[in-house]
Structure formats: C-alpha cells, structure tokens
Amino acid sequence: MALFAYHAPTTREEAQRLLAADPAARPLAGGTDLIVQLRSGRIGNASVVDLKHVAGLTGVRALPGGGFAIGAATPSTGLKNHTALSAAWPGVVEAANLIGSVQVRNRATIAGNLCNASPAADSVPALIAAGATALIVGAGGEREVPVEAVPTAPGKTSLAPGEFVAEIRLLARPVGGGDAYLRAIPRTEMDIAVVGVGVALVIGADGTCTAARIALGAVGPTALLVADASAALVGSKLDDAALARMTAAVVAAARPISDKRGTAEYRTHMAGVLTRRAVAIARKRAETN
Amino acid sequence: MAKLAVSTTVNGDPAEFLCAPGDTLLDVLRGPLGLTGSKEGCGSGDCGSCTVMLDGAMVCSCLVLAAEAEGRVIATIEGVAEGSVLHPVQRKFLELGALQCGFCTPGFIVAAKALLEQDPDPSEHDIRYWLAGNLCRCTGYDKIVRAVSEAAAEMRQERTPA
Numbered sequence: 439m440a441l442f443a444y445h446a447p448t449t450r451e452e453a454q455r456l457l458a459a460d461p462a463a464r465p466l467a468g469g470t471d472l473i474v475q476l477r478s479g480r481i482g483n484a485s486v487v488d489l490k491h492v493a494g495l496t497g498v499r500a501l502p503g504g505g506f507a508i509g510a511a512t513p514s515t516g517l518k519n520h521t522a523l524s525a526a527w528p529g530v531v532e533a534a535n536l537i538g539s540v541q542v543r544n545r546a547t548i549a550g551n552l553c554n555a556s557p558a559a560d561s562v563p564a565l566i567a568a569g570a571t572a573l574i575v576g577a578g579g580e581r582e583v584p585v586e587a588v589p590t591a592p593g594k595t596s597l598a599p600g601e602f603v604a605e606i607r608l609l610a611r612p613v614g615g616g617d618a619y620l621r622a623i624p625r626t627e628m629d630i631a632v633v634g635v636g637v638a639l640v641i642g643a644d645g646t647c648t649a650a651r652i653a654l655g656a657v658g659p660t661a662l663l664v665a666d667a668s669a670a671l672v673g674s675k676l677d678d679a680a681l682a683r684m685t686a687a688v689v690a691a692a693r694p695i696s697d698k699r700g701t702a703e704y705r706t707h708m709a710g711v712l713t714r715r716a717v718a719i720a721r722k723r724a725e726t727n
Numbered sequence: 728m729a730k731l732a733v734s735t736t737v738n739g740d741p742a743e744f745l746c747a748p749g750d751t752l753l754d755v756l757r758g759p760l761g762l763t764g765s766k767e768g769c770g771s772g773d774c775g776s777c778t779v780m781l782d783g784a785m786v787c788s789c790l791v792l793a794a795e796a797e798g799r800v801i802a803t804i805e806g807v808a809e810g811s812v813l814h815p816v817q818r819k820f821l822e823l824g825a826l827q828c829g830f831c832t833p834g835f836i837v838a839a840k841a842l843l844e845q846d847p848d849p850s851e852h853d854i855r856y857w858l859a860g861n862l863c864r865c866t867g868y869d870k871i872v873r874a875v876s877e878a879a880a881e882m883r884q885e886r887t888p889a
Contacts, residue, residue, distance in 0.1 A: 441749035444794040473790045474771045539860020544784040627859035
C-alpha cells in the first residue's frame, strides 16, 4: 500500500492545518474503510492524518444539559462500554455495534461510518433518527450540522477540502423518548444492511406520540429522513391506522436499487416491515423511560 | 519516502522497527519482526486470520498501519503459549481437532483467548457471535466452538480453589 506520509497530530488545529495543506490527505480514525480503500487502490496517492492522538477526539464526553459529544476517533466498542450513552440512546449504540466483527468494532467509528458515506452505513439512520449533529472543524473554525447533511451521494460528503468531523453530538434523551435501529441482512452477522431503519419517538404521559423521526438506510443513495412517516405518527397513539399511514409513507419514500443482496421490491417491502418493528421497540423504550 | 522509526511493545518485550507510511502492522509483524504466526487471508478485515491484540483489544492487523503501533502494546499468537506450555485454548484445539489446514487458527486462538478473558462462561451463541469475524473454510466451525467451550470449562475449573 502506497502512502506518502503518516501524520499523528495532537491538536485539532494541527490536524486541520495538515488536512488543508495537502489535498491528498485523508483523516484516519478507525481505518476499517479507509485502509481497505487505500489497499485496494480505490484511493490512490494519499497521505493520512491520524485523529487518534488529537486531544479530546477519543472517548465520550458529557455535555451540559445531559447530551453527549462522541469524539471522532471513538470506536464502536467504546460507545457500548459507556453506560450513560447506552442508556440514553440504545438504538445508536446498537447500530454502531452491528457493524462488522468485534475486531472491526474495536477500531471502527461512527464519524468514519458517516464520512465513508455508504448508503448502507448502519449507524447513520440511527444517528439521523436521534437528531445527532456533526461538529466539523475547518480553516474558518467550527460548524455544527445535522448528520444527514454530511453524506451527499455514495462515497461523497459535503465536507470542504481541509474539513473533518471532530465530534458527533447527541442531545439528552427527552423525557418519554426512546430509539431503536434494525437492519435486514441475509446472514446473521458480518454483512452489509439490505435495509436499515432508525426510529426515535417521544411518547407523552397519555400515550400520544409527540415527536417522531424515522430514517432509512440502503434504500437510496444516502440515508433518508422520512418526514411523512414521522408526521403519520405524531399526534397518534401509534394505533394501527397511524402505523399503516407510516408504513405507506416509508414504502413511498424508499427508492432502492436491486443488487446481489436484494431486489428493489424486497428492500421496499422490508423497509415497511422493519420500520413497524423498530417503532415497537422504540415505543417500549419510550414507555419505560 | 522517509522511513518511520516506531517503538512499541510486542508480547511483553520492547520492539523497534523502521516502516514505510503505507506498511500495515501485519506487514511489519511478519517481515522485520519475524512473527509469521499472524496470517494474511483477505487483507480487508473480513477473515480475522491476522487478529492481534492492540492495547488489549482484538483488531485485524491488516487494517492497522504499522506507524500506529508507536507507544502501543501488541500481543500476537506467538505470545499465547507460556514457553512450551500451551494455553488451554491451544490445547483444546489440538485435542478436539478444531483445525485442518491451520491458516485461520492463530486468529481464532487470539480471538477466543480474548473472549475467555472477558467472559469465563460464554454460551455457544456468545462464542459464535464473538468469532463471527474469523472465517474458517475447513472445519465447519463446530469443533472450534466446542474447543473454545471446553477451554472455558477447564479455565473455570482452574480458577476454582479445591
């Protein structure tokens, strides 16, 4: 594997300068996508800027108000081992821990999953449903955007040259809130989602759904936030009629391709099925919160 | 391209090597360090033949840059036996015939040992999911799962005072 340079900066500013100075420089977090692409030659003539030595980019930090800042170099296993994050956003933590194998999850990060911009990334629909934001560092300073604004097409992001994601941020879990992520794969482990569904709900004391966010993976060029499906649930008590409207909205929003892992028809149907199942899990979590 | 000087710890001993920026940890283990127990199967993180411990976490060494090893602690298959005394996982693999060609075996043993260090009594389900990132094309996995399970039972016994 040819690489021009390996850099291990210790501050965000230094990392940003290295990335800005070299158009071929790539931020390295877990490397489970980047190193594969470098080795296969899909990315050529590159250098890497390792984010794992940058202060504050490894680990989960509590934010004022009960939220969380997940450093871009934090592996999936690190999310699972964080008790408060796992209790607040189990759907996000479970999604990150469906990726690859234990070996992969000990390295792979959700910031990398987001920036690799695969339509089938497992953590992305869960993060979108949870209302996560990405803190992006660039020459002009920092900006915070909804995670769904980062991937723009398969393998493409909205990051400007020299920019990198430093943190993924989540708010505190709302009172009566619950989230879930489910995916369909032909095997039981070590596979890429044929459909992925992230759901986050808020259920009021009387059982009425007061907020909902539903995001789909692997049924479009990027993960999709389906506003119509969310709207079908808000104001309802998640009765059969509301769930049927939600399912119809999900099926209408899905625009998958057919490939070796599933046909477009199968993916579209499964998007509806999995969304209903994920809503049931999120609802149960919301009601016990 | 300038070579990078890396100081690390491998199987408890300090190790130093020179590497190119694009060398993987697996390249350096098998090359300059002469530790050829870790194998390169797929080179893309799918097969687990190159599994090593990096600061106590199992990883695919084909997906770690050698330069990333600076200051870290690495444990490979070569450090699993204590001298000529095999680890219970190694002994059970032999006793139960949990290998045929043996190419995947170092990765399975490193991964299985890591499992038993954090869970002394894993179920068959736990073992199969933990080892999902290690592929074997010979055995059909059954004997591997049994060997890990029996090694766990033996290690629990050893820990119980008589």
